[in-house]
Amino acid sequence: MSFGDYQIALYLGALGGVLPQHPFSYAELEAAALAALPPELRTYVAGGAGDETTQRGNATAVDDYAVVPRMLRASESRDLSVELFGTTLPSPLLMAPVGVLGLCSPDQHGDVHGAEAAAATGVPFIGSTLMSDPLEDVLPATGDTPAWFQLYTPKNRDLAASLVSRAEAAGAEALVVTLDTWVPGWRPRDLASGNFPQLRGKALANYTSDPVFRELVGPDADVGTIVMTWVGLFGHPVTWDDLAWLRSLTDLPLVLKGVCHPDDARRALDEGADGIYVSNHGGRQANGGGAALDWLPDVAAAVGERAPIVFDSGVRTGDDVVKALALGATAVAVGRPYVYGLAHGGVPGLVHVLRSLLAEADLLMAVDGYPTVADLTADALRRLR
16 A cells, blocks of 8 residues: 555545545644643744744745656656665654654543654654653554654763663664753743743653662652753763763664754764754744755765765655655654644544555656655755745
């Protein structure tokens, strides 16, 4: 079966009187999800840094490119598989790490549900450090689908080592280290509502379940003590001097998230990184930095065949996925759309979002004459603006 067959299932369901229960357009999905989320989460999930120019630019940058249709290359089946760190995946789609995912489900177990959606779709799940359930309960729920762990590097090295070793023991197949979130970005929407979930004790399950953290706070710590201890530990400003130490923590593939400059990508690989993750945190951390997609081609040219490149920030459609691949990404991670799918429709809503993205990408490749991911080279695109 092809990913595009999802539309056949939807049409057949309609013949039987069953219409789709979940939105298809991003605008409708966002509206439905924000209506379902509690007020304190709406600004946190939907908002960005500053006046959100970068966040908007992430979502519109793909409009500067067109996929060039190539005829007489039709293939009844497409091969969207990619290889990442020796593992062959059925598609290039990943679920990006989202720190408040756990809170975006009414039962507060959204991290587990994200992992369950990975098991149902074959789309790997990158679990965030900021979970509502311990990573030991989350990562194994992906079943046979790979799970990765994303680290917000704490100031305490023993705590960092503990988190990484726990993730490795729980089955994580790669470690993603986020580089651009050692200090919170300027987020006016959150400031206006006074909303910072972690300061209210939310999404800290990986800390409260950690032996190093528990020893630091003591056996009878109240929420206030836990939160203030977390505040004092979160956000080590990672520099080049830390890279050898991070590399020493695990034999898992080390992927550095937030790299947007080709020189940084080259040096990261020279100093032990195994993968590069091009991202500007969806525009949540710094405004005025341009769309992440604009930095992808130069990073891809610098990396070449040395390592895989993951891309996120502004991915909304299957068309976005195809264009990011043609611009040099090995894999493409989606963020807000799958969070909104979970918030609106639970695991079925999240699965619908992932299957829709894959179906659209697959059908676009079919119609335009690109039967494999390898066919999506730079020649597949033309820059319009």
